[in-house]
Amino acid sequence: MTALIEVGSVSKQFGSIRAVDSVSFTVNRGEVLGFLGPNGAGKSTTMRIITGFLTPTSGSASVCGYDLAEEGIAARARLGYLPEGSPLYGEMTALEFLRFTASVRGLSTSKVAERIKWVVGQLGLGPVLAQPIETLSKGFKRRVGLAQSVLHDPDVLILDEPTDGLDPNQKHEVRGLIRTMSAHKAIIISTHLLEEVDAVCTRAMVINHGKVIVDCTPDELASMSRYRNAVTVCASTSSGGDLRVTLEGLAGVSSVEHVPKATVSNRFIAFPKDGKSIVGEVTRHLQEKGWEIEELEVDGGRLDEVFRDLTTTGSAKKPLH
Amino acid sequence: MIQILSIFRREFSGYFSTPIAYVFIVIFLFLNCIFTFFLGDIYARGQADLEPFFTWHPWLYLFLVPALAMRLWSEERRVGTVELLMTLPVTVWQAVLGKYLAAWAFTGIALMLTFPVWITVNYLGDPDNGVVIAAYIGSFLMAGAYLAIGACISALTKNQVIAFVVAVVVCFLFTITGLPMVTNLFSSWAPQAVIETISSLSFVTNFQNISRGVIDARNLVYFASLIVFWLFVNTLVVGNRDGA
Numbered sequence: 001m002t003a004l005i006e007v008g009s010v011s012k013q014f015g016s017i018r019a020v021d022s023v024s025f026t027v028n029r030g031e032v033l034g035f036l037g038p039n040g041a042g043k044s045t046t047m048r049i050i051t052g053f054l055t056p057t058s059g060s061a062s063v064c065g066y067d068l069a070e071e072g073i074a075a076r077a078r079l080g081y082l083p084e085g086s087p088l089y090g091e092m093t094a095l096e097f098l099r100f101t102a103s104v105r106g107l108s109t110s111k112v113a114e115r116i117k118w119v120v121g122q123l124g125l126g127p128v129l130a131q132p133i134e135t136l137s138k139g140f141k142r143r144v145g146l147a148q149s150v151l152h153d154p155d156v157l158i159l160d161e162p163t164d165g166l167d168p169n170q171k172h173e174v175r176g177l178i179r180t181m182s183a184h185k186a187i188i189i190s191t192h193l194l195e196e197v198d199a200v201c202t203r204a205m206v207i208n209h210g211k212v213i214v215d216c217t218p219d220e221l222a223s224m225s226r227y228r229n230a231v232t233v234c235a236s237t238s239s240g241g242d243l244r245v246t247l248e249g250l251a252g253v254s255s256v257e258h259v260p261k262a263t264v265s266n267r268f269i270a271f272p273k274d275g276k277s278i279v280g281e282v283t284r285h286l287q288e289k290g291w292e293i294e295e296l297e298v299d300g301g302r303l304d305e306v307f308r309d310l311t312t313t314g315s316a317k318k319p320l321h
Numbered sequence: 322m323i324q325i326l327s328i329f330r331r332e333f334s335g336y337f338s339t340p341i342a343y344v345f346i347v348i349f350l351f352l353n354c355i356f357t358f359f360l361g362d363i364y365a366r367g368q369a370d371l372e373p374f375f376t377w378h379p380w381l382y383l384f385l386v387p388a389l390a391m392r393l394w395s396e397e398r399r400v401g402t403v404e405l406l407m408t409l410p411v412t413v414w415q416a417v418l419g420k421y422l423a424a425w426a427f428t429g430i431a432l433m434l435t436f437p438v439w440i441t442v443n444y445l446g447d448p449d450n451g452v453v454i455a456a457y458i459g460s461f462l463m464a465g466a467y468l469a470i471g472a473c474i475s476a477l478t479k480n481q482v483i484a485f486v487v488a489v490v491v492c493f494l495f496t497i498t499g500l501p502m503v504t505n506l507f508s509s510w511a512p513q514a515v516i517e518t519i520s521s522l523s524f525v526t527n528f529q530n531i532s533r534g535v536i537d538a539r540n541l542v543y544f545a546s547l548i549v550f551w552l553f554v555n556t557l558v559v560g561n562r563d564g565a
Contacts, residue, residue: 014563048404051408052407052408053404053407053408053562054562054563073410073411073412074410076408076409076410077410079408081405081408083401083404083405083408084401085401087400087401087402087404087405088400088402088405089331089335089402090400091335091338091339092331092335092338096334100327100330100331101409103323103326103327103330104323104324104327104328104409104410104411105409105410106323106324106410132338148405
């Protein structure tokens with residue numbers, strides 16, 4: 001594996017505000033890195049430094065081995081970038097706009113036609129190609145921005161909130177596109193949507209106050225959740241006995257909470273000790289009691305809870321790096 | 322080179338895909354006619370030349386060129402497309418030059434569309450067409466200088482109104498320095514050399530020299546160096562994006 005993106009102790013100071021604070025990481029070909037963090041955490045600033053839009057106060061960034069400060073043109077030729085909010089030239093039509101970026105990038109005429117055909121097919125832009133961009137819906141604008149970023153088939157893709165403003169179907173398609181391309185590119189996406197991390201990222205990085213708090217796989221991130229391997233169970237205890245007491249009595253269970261639904265009240269969630277799997281133990285005991293299990297659900301871990309923990313208390317419970 | 326050309330084409334066609342081009346050209350031609358035929362009273366002079374036409378150009382450009390230049394960069398900053406543009410593989414000066422040349426070419430077209438005035442004078446009399454061509458070149462250069470100031474100032478702000486007002490003020494300073502009202506302020510106490518230097522910094526003085534048909538290297542160098550200087554500052558402003 002080769003590192004296509006290298007960020008070496010990059011800091012960025014805006015007046016008295018330290019937007020990015022000695023951030024270092026590398027992204028290899030085949031990786032999709034998800035930037036997570038609250039608004040103003042430094043995600044966009046970091047992306048702007050990698051794309052060469054902003055110069056870091058200290059540290060360096062390189063793309064495909066080209067340093068942004070020394071060989072910015074070579075570096076930027078190899079990356080595609082979707083800026084936050086997908087700014088576009090509103091008076092141009094989608095097709096004119098794509099042709100413009102292709103010609104600035106020096107793509108040959110035959111290549112341009114081939115690539116435009118590909119992105120238009122991938123992103124479903126066919127019906128709006130001849131329309132001025134300012135008349136398009138938010139979803140189409142986002143897709144035109146995405147089309148521009150992948151038009152030249154770059155090795156490195158930096159996408160700032162690529163699915164913001166898309167409906168669930170469009171989100172699904174864009175994520176599919178990112179996954180398809182991910183095998184031979186290094187991709188960074190930023191997102192507020194934690195399900196997106198699960199859906200497309202091979203690696204997740206939580207950033208807060210300009211610092212990298214956690215850098216791990218989405219699964220490892222989920223495993224920091226107290227919900228990891230927690231079992232939600234609903235059973236009819238008609239033969240007598242109390243579900244809550246039974247669950248609390250199990251060796252692997254650390255605590256039990258009542259989680260009633262509108263229609264069923266006898267529903268509990270059992271948290272495991274140290275995140276170990278307890279579903280086997282729970283089912284075995286319930287079956288021994290002869291209770292009928294109506295619902296049984298094992299949690300993989302709740303990213304939103306981990307995210308809240310990491311970014312509001314300011315320190316991770318189990319920092320991996 | 323392909324980058325400059327691509328940016329030039331995008332910017333240039335941008336004028337024509339919005340009403341800007343048509344409004345600008347119509348108003349430019351309309352004001353030119355008013356100034357030439359009414360204020361300049363070209364007929365009553367009884368002379369077949371275009372002096373009443375060109376005399377007003379500095380004052381026309383003073384307001385119209387900043388209006389054209391104000392959106393060049395501040396619009397990109399406001400919408401955020403500057404982030405898109407500057408993360409393409411282009412250098413700052415390529416972007417600055419491409420956009421500037423597009424706007425300058427556009428003013429060139431507006432200027433060329435004044436040709437009926439020239440035809441009229443040729444129809445009525447027998448002007449020195451060499452002088453007319455020199456004056457057209459001078460006027461085009463002067464428009465370029467006003468434009469370079471406007472482009473640079475537009476890169477300083479996201480707000481087009483501020484860009485316009487500040488550009489008009491700066492352009493105004495460059496316009497009036499050679500006029501008697503300014504030189505008189507200095508004539509009582511400053512040495513002649515200083516007054517001449519101040520006066521030689523004026524658009525009007527330099528333009529008048531060229532429009533009399535004398536294409537002097539000094540006047541050409543004046544406009545060229547002014548354009549280069551303001552475009553250079555423009556690249557510095559666009560290159561420093563920390564405030565964007």
